[in-house]
Amino acid sequence: MTTKIETVAPEEPKPELTTRQKEVLQLVGKNTHQIAKILGIRPETVHRHFYARLESGDPYPGIYSLLGVQSRTGAVVEGFRQKYLLLPKEPRKKPQLTASKLQILKLTAQELTFKAIALKLEISQETVKHHFVDKKKINGQSGIYELFGLKGEDRNVAMAVRRAIELRLLKIDEI
Secondary structure, eight states: OOOOOOOOOOOOOOOOOOOHHHHHHHHHOOOHHHHHHHTTTTTHHHHHHHHHGGGGTTTSOOHHHHHHHHSHHHHHHHHHTTTOOOOOOOOOOOOOOHHHHHHHHHHHTTTTTTHHHHHHTSSSHHHHHHHHHHHHHHHHHHHHHHHHOOOOOGGGGGHHHHHHHHTTTSOOOOO
């Protein structure tokens, strides 16, 4: 009787982010122009660091491709998961978020669009949006951006998710 031994090819190591891609990822949550200004590079270069694809002829895959994500919000989550982004040792004081705000933040961290979140929760897209924007004038409640102290160009979903993770309101292993 002969025993057949099957060999399995070893998994190829996953390509690492370049030094510059790590620098760009450290600033994720800021917009392209802010990142470019901070790093002293062109906005087009920042864009390429996020979106480059080997199949399109770029010599290095982009951050999205390497992390297996579709958006900056996904890059935030996966950046923390893969330890490219680190939690602060001492988080700031946590704002009080309603259960619905936390639920919407968690779904956003899973790269769901406002439309997909609205469908999943059976609410309108406007309601999802209003959880992020300041709405004191509407019903006396602050939006996520205000609760996290996000102002100006930092008022975006990726930065809100990043802040929620840094404040330990969202746990990486639960996203």
